[in-house]
Amino acid sequence: MAGRNLVGPEADALNLGAVFRALADEHRRSVMTELATDRSDSERGCNSFDLPISKQTQTHHFRVLREAGLIDEVDYGNRKGIRLRRADIEKRFPGLLTLLGAESPGGTAPR
Template identity: 35%
Template sequence: MSPHALDLLAPTYVTPPTERERPPGLPEPTSDEIRLDRVFAVLSEPLRITIVQRLLTSSDEFDHTCGWFGFDRPKSTLTHHFKALREAGVLTQRQYGLERRSRVRLGDLNERFPGLVDLVLAWEPTPSA
């Protein structure tokens, strides 16, 4: 990751919180199982790349529910997008009671695909016509 990208990251990604009691994560690929084609496929959806970008730049806490984003979409739609991101290895999720909270797998993505996070951080949505 470039030094400039570090300036864009939310504090929780620059200095992660200390390990604390948290529920175990939901099923996800190991770092070695994350495939670039799957990551590109899930990030090709503008809402998904927006989710990742917002987690990386605006997250003040360790992890967030889908309601934190304030998207005007049905919960079932958001759940689908978060699951796709998790299954591709982009996010990790934990179950807190009835809530699933998400966090970008920053270390794994940087290790597997150097420069990818820089591209996500630099992405801008295409203006609507």
């Protein structure tokens, strides 16, 4: 399982309640919307999301997203990588990422 440094639940163990609770927060949903609309699914830095909250709170939010099984976090010690678990989410909850992408400012269209 390469690239799964900090682990979340397996694909089959994804829980809809935890997913909805994770997506209920505006900041976490904005992160997920951004990830969902980026088709490249490249690893991103934590501070590439421009969240208007302290870094401790950001750590908290990314942890919630990871524990819900929505993202992977790769720990580099003094830097962290974020990657969307697109395949697992699509497999377990098909259409969910489309719903999130439709809420982006640009709409459903890929940029």
